[in-house]
Amino acid sequence: MYLARTRFRLRRKYFSLAAGILLLLPFVLFALLPDVFSTHDPIKSSIRELYTPPSPEHWFGTDELGRDVFSRVVHGAQISLFSAGVIIAVASLIGIILGTVAGYWGGWIDRIIMILVDLVLAFPVLILALAVGAALGPGLRSAMIAATAVWWPVYARLLRGMTLQLKEMEYVTAAQAMGASPIWIIIRHIIPNTLNSIIVRISLDLGFAVLLLASLSFVGMGASAPTPEWGAMVAWGRLYFLTEWWIGGFPAIAITLVVIAITIIGDSLNDLLSYK
Numbered sequence: 001m002y003l004a005r006t007r008f009r010l011r012r013k014y015f016s017l018a019a020g021i022l023l024l025l026p027f028v029l030f031a032l033l034p035d036v037f038s039t040h041d042p043i044k045s046s047i048r049e050l051y052t053p054p055s056p057e058h059w060f061g062t063d064e065l066g067r068d069v070f071s072r073v074v075h076g077a078q079i080s081l082f083s084a085g086v087i088i089a090v091a092s093l094i095g096i097i098l099g100t101v102a103g104y105w106g107g108w109i110d111r112i113i114m115i116l117v118d119l120v121l122a123f124p125v126l127i128l129a130l131a132v133g134a135a136l137g138p139g140l141r142s143a144m145i146a147a148t149a150v151w152w153p154v155y156a157r158l159l160r161g162m163t164l165q166l167k168e169m170e171y172v173t174a175a176q177a178m179g180a181s182p183i184w185i186i187i188r189h190i191i192p193n194t195l196n197s198i199i200v201r202i203s204l205d206l207g208f209a210v211l212l213l214a215s216l217s218f219v220g221m222g223a224s225a226p227t228p229e230w231g232a233m234v235a236w237g238r239l240y241f242l243t244e245w246w247i248g249g250f251p252a253i254a255i256t257l258v259v260i261a262i263t264i265i266g267d268s269l270n271d272l273l274s275y276k
Contacts, residue, residue: 013271020264027258030077040068042075043226051244061246064236069246072228073254079229081258083140084209087147088202094148095155096198100186102156103163114160117153125150126215133221140229143222147212151205158201162194200270207262214255230255 030037039059046066054061060069102113120128129146136142166172167190175185210230216222217231225232230251237248 013268016264017268017272020261020268023257024261024265027077027081027254027261030074031081032078034075034078038068038071038074040071042067042071042228051240051247053244054246060250061244063233063247064240064244067226069233069250072233073230073250075228076230076233076251077254077258079140079223079227080210080213080231080255083144083213084206087144087151087209087213088205091148091151092155092198092202092205094152095157096159096191096194098152099156099159100163100190103160104167104182104186104190110160113156117156120150120153121157123150125212129212129216130219130221133216138221138224140217140223140227143213143216146216146221147209151209154205155198155201158197159194162197163190166190166193196273200266200273203262203269204266207259207266210255210258210262 034042044067046062049058049062049066050064052058052062052066058068058070060073063069063072098113098117102110123131128150129143132146132149133142136145163186167185169189172185172189175189180188213222214229214231214234217229218235220235223229223232233251234248234255237244237246237251240247241249
C-alpha cells in the first residue's frame with residue numbers, strides 16, 4: 001500500500017514537472033529564436049497604428065508608439081530569461097565559493113563572510129537592489145549587478161550550513177587522514193553532495209530573479225527604451241491600462257506564466273530529488 005502511494009506521488013510529480021516544462025517551453029523558444037517567432041520589428045514604430053487593439057495583423061495589438069506588442073513580448077523573453085539566468089548563475093557561483101570556504105575553514109574567515117552575509121540579508125531585497133541600482137545608474141547591466149549583489153548571500157548561507165555538516169562525515173575525515181588537500185576534499189566530496197540542494201534552489205530562484213528584474217525595470221532602474229523588456233513594458237502600459245489594456249497586460253501575463261512555470265518545475269524537482 002505504501003509503495004503504491006509512493007508510486008502515485010512520483011507519477012504526479014513527474015506530471016507536474018512535465019506541465020511546468022511545457023508551460024515554460026514557448027518562452028524558452030522565444031528567448032532562443034526571437035527573430036523566428038516575432039511577426040514585426042520590436043522597436044519599429046508606426047504613427048498610423050497607434051493603440052491598435054489585438055487583431056490578425058497584430059496579435060497582441062500595438063503600443064503608444066505603434067510597435068507590435070507580440071514581437072516585443074517575444075524579444076522580451078530573451079532579455080528577461082537570459083538576464084535572470086546570468087544573475088542566478090553568477091550569484092550562485094559567488095555564494096557557493098564563499099559559503100564553502102566559510103563552512104570548511106571556519107575561524108575568522110567564517111566570521112567575516114557571515115557578517116557580510118548578515119549585513120546584506122538585513123535589508124529587504126528590493127530596497128537594497130534599488131539602492132545598488134541607483135548608485136550604478138539606470139540600465140539593464142546595472143539592474144543585473146544589483147540583483148546579483150543581493151542574491152549571493154542566500155547561496156552562501158545554504159552552502160555554509162551544508163559544508164559544516166558534510167565536513168564531519170566519515171569519508172571526509174578519512175580523506176583528511178590520508179592527506180588530501182582541502183581543495184580536493186571540497187571538489188571531490190563536499191560540492192557533489194550539495195548539488196541536489198543547489199539545483200532545487202536555482203530552479204526556484206530563477207522565477208524570483210525574473211520578478212526582481214521586472215520590478216527594477218518597472219521603477220526605471222532596469223532596461224531603458226526602446227529595449228523590449230517585460231518590466232519596462234508593464235511600466236509604460238500601466239498608464240493606458242483602463243483604455244488600452246493590452247499594452248501592459250500581455251507582458252504582465254508573460255511574467256506571470258514564466259514565474260508559475262519555473263515555480264512548478266522547482267517544486268517538482270525538490271520533491272523528486274528528496275525521494276531519491
